[in-house]
Amino acid sequence: MSKLSAIRSTKADSIATARLSVETSGEGFFEITAEVARFLEQIGARDGTVLIYLRHTSASLVVQENADPDVRIDLVTALRRLAPANAGWVHDVEGPDDMPAHVKAMLNGVSLQIPVSDGDLALGTWQGVYVAEHRTSPHGREVVLQFCGSCANSDRASD
Amino acid sequence: MSKLSAIRSTKADSIATARLSVETSGEGFFEITAEVARFLEQIGARDGTVLIYLRHTSASLVVQENADPDVRIDLVTALRRLAPANAGWVHDVEGPDDMPAHVKAMLNGVSLQIPVSDGDLALGTWQGVYVAEHRTSPHGREVVLQFCGSCANSDRASD
Amino acid sequence: MSKLSAIRSTKADSIATARLSVETSGEGFFEITAEVARFLEQIGARDGTVLIYLRHTSASLVVQENADPDVRIDLVTALRRLAPANAGWVHDVEGPDDMPAHVKAMLNGVSLQIPVSDGDLALGTWQGVYVAEHRTSPHGREVVLQFCGSCANSDRASD
Numbered sequence: 118m119s120k121l122s123a124i125r126s127t128k129a130d131s132i133a134t135a136r137l138s139v140e141t142s143g144e145g146f147f148e149i150t151a152e153v154a155r156f157l158e159q160i161g162a163r164d165g166t167v168l169i170y171l172r173h174t175s176a177s178l179v180v181q182e183n184a185d186p187d188v189r190i191d192l193v194t195a196l197r198r199l200a201p202a203n204a205g206w207v208h209d210v211e212g213p214d215d216m217p218a219h220v221k222a223m224l225n226g227v228s229l230q231i232p233v234s235d236g237d238l239a240l241g242t243w244q245g246v247y248v249a250e251h252r253t254s255p256h257g258r259e260v261v262l263q264f265c266g267s268c269a270n271s272d273r274a275s276d
Numbered sequence: 277m278s279k280l281s282a283i284r285s286t287k288a289d290s291i292a293t294a295r296l297s298v299e300t301s302g303e304g305f306f307e308i309t310a311e312v313a314r315f316l317e318q319i320g321a322r323d324g325t326v327l328i329y330l331r332h333t334s335a336s337l338v339v340q341e342n343a344d345p346d347v348r349i350d351l352v353t354a355l356r357r358l359a360p361a362n363a364g365w366v367h368d369v370e371g372p373d374d375m376p377a378h379v380k381a382m383l384n385g386v387s388l389q390i391p392v393s394d395g396d397l398a399l400g401t402w403q404g405v406y407v408a409e410h411r412t413s414p415h416g417r418e419v420v421l422q423f424c425g426s427c428a429n430s431d432r433a434s435d
Numbered sequence: 436m437s438k439l440s441a442i443r444s445t446k447a448d449s450i451a452t453a454r455l456s457v458e459t460s461g462e463g464f465f466e467i468t469a470e471v472a473r474f475l476e477q478i479g480a481r482d483g484t485v486l487i488y489l490r491h492t493s494a495s496l497v498v499q500e501n502a503d504p505d506v507r508i509d510l511v512t513a514l515r516r517l518a519p520a521n522a523g524w525v526h527d528v529e530g531p532d533d534m535p536a537h538v539k540a541m542l543n544g545v546s547l548q549i550p551v552s553d554g555d556l557a558l559g560t561w562q563g564v565y566v567a568e569h570r571t572s573p574h575g576r577e578v579v580l581q582f583c584g585s586c587a588n589s590d591r592a593s594d
Contacts, residue, residue, distance in 0.1 A: 403492055
């Protein structure tokens with residue numbers, strides 16, 4: 118059983134792009150929800166989609182629960198069980214945590230789209246956006262943010 | 277070996293958004309292909325992309341085989357093996373099916389884009405779009421549908 | 436800790452779509468990065484997003500390391516461990532490699548978006564785009580490429 122709401126329409130008139138640098142402190146989840154919201158505010162976004170894209174192969178992007186931090190601890194545990202270190206990987210020149218990191222990044226993915234409505238991320242109540250770092254040591258990670266849709270100050274589009 | 281077809285171009289002139297409420301009856305796959313197609317028909321969509329976004333952290337979106345229902349039974353089995361209940365999770369206050377549901381949602385993801393061509397979803401012959409419910413009990417799930425592209429009745433864009 | 440770059444804005448004025456046929460030689464990773472880049476060049480893409488969509492349920496799309504080929508060997512091994520053949524699957528009429536292929540396709544996904552900046556894919560240094568074939572025998576796979584954004588020769592949009 119399903120039910121469709123009223124439809125809201127607008128003109129797609131602009132694309133805005135920026136890069137977000139994220140410093141991780143090693144394996145774990147790093148929330149970037151506020152940074153994405155700030156980007157949308159800066160460009161005066163109204164309705165459209167924001168693409169979040171991670172330019173790496175040993176970290177990934179995840180939308181997950183932002184309430185109980187224990188959930189993120191268990192997610193790290195789950196990923197370690199799915200892609201254990203020292204599991205006879207051929208590619209081991211970059212350390213025992215590298216190949217498991219590639220497997221985790223493949224499973225989670227590096228590309229994420231979230232609808233934007235009236236300038237706000239249309240996230241669920243318990244959803245946060247995270248960069249999941251799969252390497253053991255701290256890394257600098259680069260995220261591309263790209264909004265496509267309508268902007269309040271659409272003059273920006275011709276900057 | 278690969279080969280590119282002729283290219284079809286159009287103006288990107290409108291964005292239309294709606295929310296779809298889906299009632300699940302517990303763990304399993306719930307098809308929403310027809311609902312997405314109906315949304316595209318209602319807005320007079322021609323060429324563009326439809327974003328399907330699930331606002332939850334213990335269910336996910338999956339494009340999978342719509343022919344033999346045994347495939348979906350096996351997919352549920354596969355997910356249970358990858359994220360078993362009672363596997364020593366720290367987060368267990370919401371029941372033994374909750375943390376496995378978060379793991380499954382992380383692996384499958386909650387964001388999906390499908391190209392639309394001449395108003396039709398460009399799905400493969402055997403592809404259907406599903407909300408995968410990972411909790412044991414029935415849940416109400418909210419999906420955001422957002423089309424970006426050209427519409428037959430582009431006047432809607434200025435509604 | 437995170438830092439946002441300068442924002443680059445443009446008009447979203449065109450959508451271009453084409454289909455790419457990819458012949459796989461059986462289980463493994465088949466790179467399509469050059470084909471996607473050629474499509475963007477042909478349409479004169481400047482800024483926007485390219486959607487890559489695979490119309491199948493037993494193969495998937497993956498962004499992963501394009502340097503050491505051993506990484507792809509290990510990724511195949513990892514997927515075999517996560518979805519083994521002969522694991523008591525109900526759906527086995529299409530051979531022992533079929534149901535594991537569906538599981539792998541579900542985990543990796545079939546829909547991928549990559550930002551395009553000044554006509555170039557905004558991939559990380561070590562990222563390549565791959566069709567991951569999960570069936571044992573060679574298959575013809577169809578990929579939809581769809582660019583949404585601004586084009587140098589925007590006259591195309593009214594072709």
